[in-house]
Amino acid sequence: MTGAEHLVRKGILDLKPYIPGKPIEDVQRELGLTEIVKLASNETSIGPSPLAVAAVQREVPTINLYPEGTSRLLREKLAKKFNIGDDYFIIGNGADNLISLTGMAFINNGDEVITGEVTFQAYETITKIMGGEYVPVKLKDYYFDLEAIVARITPRTKMIYFCNPNNPTGTMVKKDAVEKMMETVPDDVIVVFDEAYCDYVDEKGYPDSLPYVLEGRNVIILRTFSKIAGIAGIRVGYGIARPEIIGYLRRVVDPFTTNRLGQAAALASLDDTAHYQQVLAANREGKKYLYQELDKLHLSYLPTETNFIFIDLKRDSQSFFEQCLRKGVIIRPGKIYGCPTFIRVTIGTHSENEKFIQALTEIIG
Numbered sequence: 210m211t212g213a214e215h216l217v218r219k220g221i222l223d224l225k226p227y228i229p230g231k232p233i234e235d236v237q238r239e240l241g242l243t244e245i246v247k248l249a250s251n252e253t254s255i256g257p258s259p260l261a262v263a264a265v266q267r268e269v270p271t272i273n274l275y276p277e278g279t280s281r282l283l284r285e286k287l288a289k290k291f292n293i294g295d296d297y298f299i300i301g302n303g304a305d306n307l308i309s310l311t312g313m314a315f316i317n318n319g320d321e322v323i324t325g326e327v328t329f330q331a332y333e334t335i336t337k338i339m340g341g342e343y344v345p346v347k348l349k350d351y352y353f354d355l356e357a358i359v360a361r362i363t364p365r366t367k368m369i370y371f372c373n374p375n376n377p378t379g380t381m382v383k384k385d386a387v388e389k390m391m392e393t394v395p396d397d398v399i400v401v402f403d404e405a406y407c408d409y410v411d412e413k414g415y416p417d418s419l420p421y422v423l424e425g426r427n428v429i430i431l432r433t434f435s436k437i438a439g440i441a442g443i444r445v446g447y448g449i450a451r452p453e454i455i456g457y458l459r460r461v462v463d464p465f466t467t468n469r470l471g472q473a474a475a476l477a478s479l480d481d482t483a484h485y486q487q488v489l490a491a492n493r494e495g496k497k498y499l500y501q502e503l504d505k506l507h508l509s510y511l512p513t514e515t516n517f518i519f520i521d522l523k524r525d526s527q528s529f530f531e532q533c534l535r536k537g538v539i540i541r542p543g544k545i546y547g548c549p550t551f552i553r554v555t556i557g558t559h560s561e562n563e564k565f566i567q568a569l570t571e572i573i574g
């Protein structure tokens with residue numbers, strides 16, 4: 210039997226499979242631990258909205274039926290929330306799915322796709338799958354460098370993926386810099402604003418990307434129910450763009466991309482402002498606590514506008530990650546992002562944060 214390498218699409222030969230945060234069950238099995246804290250995937254530690262849980266339970270008896278393929282009710286509810294038409298929305302199986310759709314709909318062989326050098330891996334994956342040329346641009350002090358990105362645009366550039374706030378750095382680029390970029394980006398370059406963490410932003414000056422969509426620019430905004438809404442396990446995200454662009458994305462989406470339970474959970478979570486406020490308050494408190502403890506340990510970290518912190522241990526973080534695992538705390542080592550001395554730690558509940566700080570103190574102490 211011969212190998213299959215020659216059969217594979219060229220673009221994917223140098224791709225590495227995505228390495229997700231290590232699941233709790235794997236750590237339990239491998240290390241025989243029972244109490245495990247997972248601060249590796251930027252989930253909502255305080256759990257989903259109770260309204261979402263109840264909605265899922267109500268929906269369960271109907272899972273013999275296909276879902277409504279375009280998530281009409283959810284689009285209508287989002288349309289009300291944003292005060293625009295429901296034809297400005299596409300619902301996907303998580304924002305991950307929408308990132309893939311942007312690539313499937315727009316990236317041709319040889320198109321250049323620009324993004325930051327240290328950012329969410331899905332942009333590289335879909336670019337390469339589609340045969341595009343991936344153009345990572347160095348961050349400036351761990352912030353997306355929009356001037357350098359604009360300077361890198363050529364006639365072959367098709368798309369810019371702009372993650373704001375950025376994963377894994379947690380840093381946010383402000384309105385002025387974004388306005389400047391949008392004044393210069395040629396109209397035939399599509400700008401994808403990945404705003405998965407926008408709800409956590411505390412700092413003033415977060416750019417409002419919606420006016421670009423309403424002005425008719427080639428802009429796609431991506432949002433998710435996985436973070437502040439706390440329903441990562443059921444996979445719902447949405448894209449906002451002018452109807453023509455939504456129409457192209459809909460040509461490449463799976464017919465039933467978002468399932469019945471996900472749609473019900475997302476709809477209900479939009480009603481639960483109390484849960485939203487609770488998640489936000491817990492995140493603010495956790496951030497304050499972690500900053501304070503990291504300062505005591507004289508560790509450097511980047512200011513975060515998200516529900517995670519990127520911490521520079523100034524030493525190899527892979528061995529720290531393994532030591533942390535043995536203490537029952539799962540974090541994310543920075544090597545996967547090309548930052549081998551960093552760790553990315555999700556802001557958890559107070560007891561989870563304490564457990565992480567205790568492990569950190571024991572290991573680096």
Ligand SMILES: Cc1ncc(COP(=O)(O)O)c(C=O)c1O
Pocket residue numbers: 250251302303304305306329372375376403405406432433434435441444445446
């Ligand atoms: C920047 C960014 N975009 C998109 C996603 C994907 O989110 P979803 O769970 O909606 O697929 C993530 C998930 O961590 C993310 O960090």
